[in-house]
Amino acid sequence: MPRMPRPWYRAQTDWWMVQIDGEQVKLARGAKNREAAAKRYHELMLERTANPAPTTEEQTVASVIDTYLASVTKRLSAGTLPMLRHRLQAFAEAHGWRLIRDCVPYHLTHWLDCNPQWTTDWTRNSVVSIIHRPFNWAARQRLIPANPFSGVTHPAGQPRRPVSDDEFQALLRATAGRATHKKPSSGARFREVLIFLRFTGCRPGELCHLKWKDVKFEENQIVLTVHKTSRTQRQKRPRVIPLVPTIAKLLKHIRNRNEPGEHVFLTYRKTPWNRSSLALRIRRARAKVGIPDDVKLYGVRHSFGTNAVVNGLDIKTLSTLMGHTDVRMTEHYVHLVGQDRHLATAMMRATRRS
Secondary structure (H helix, E strand, C coil): CCCCCCCEEECCCCEEEEEEEEEEEEECCCCCCCCHHHHHHHHHHHHHHHHCCCCCCCCEEEEEEEEHHHHHHHHHCCCCHHHHHHHHHHHHHHHHHCEHHCCCHHHHHHHHCCCCCCEEEHHHHHHHHHHHHHHHHHCCCCCCCCCCCCCCCCCCCCCCCCCHHHHHHHHHCCCCCCCCCCCCCCHHHHHHHHHHHHHCCCCCHHHHCEEEEHHHHHCCCCEEECCCCCCCCCCCCEEEECCCCHHHHHHHHCCCCCCCCEEEEECCCEEEEEEHHHHHHHHHHHHHHHHCCCCCCHHHHHHHHHHHHHHHHHHHHHHHHHHHCCCHHHHHHHHHHHHHHHHHHHHHHHCCCC
């Protein structure tokens, strides 16, 4: 019978440690916290007992989720992983103890109904998709016979639309406020976010993770070596974003503040923007100027794409500017501006004499 792992104290780091399944785990800090370390150790042993190894037949919801996360963590982007962990953790807290053979679609359906804060079709569809991921993966890996929640779906909702010029100007008005160069207000900082997205076509996630090392003022461009499509490309190519004068001036203005950290765009708390902080800020801006709830931050990127199509930019070039892997995604913007309108503009350009 294998010996149970025993905690020990590591004086160099001042941590109580234990080795579980070949991995060293921290229990409690401080030589005097032996009791806290013992308590955490017993909690881990209970979790280990409740969550079987991947090779056993009796898998639980929690063991499948843990095995999936351990497998895919290194392949997921920094923007995707936190949301994925958050949703899966919430589901595991509700149903993690259930054996896979005892799970039925109703368990996921009922869990969704117990979270009324997810009001939009987009959110609920996203949650369902995230919960399906580990169980579809485990079924493909032959760890479980099938995804026990595969019958649960939710409509995706209406496609996100571009933000109109009037709506964009209204958002800018909502961010107006008193601020100094060295201490911009929270509204002024969000205004910088809006302008950057409008004149670059960047994804909000790209803005959140943008670092000063990515900004090449000498070449007048931004170079992202890690981006949304870099993991799906056969040949890893950086995403290059040319800087128009408005954005070059904006970035130099921000750099002159000499704020701490490596990220370009910071909140008034001097922390990088994230999905939640951006969503909160645009929700407040919409309420302040009375524009519809379907005005989303991602819609500013859509406006960049539709304006480019209206102005006659070819699809292949636009695809590169927006960081798409191919033109199939970019063709979506032709439909957003209206196929007839786009074709009429193209006909005028085709018949124009030089």
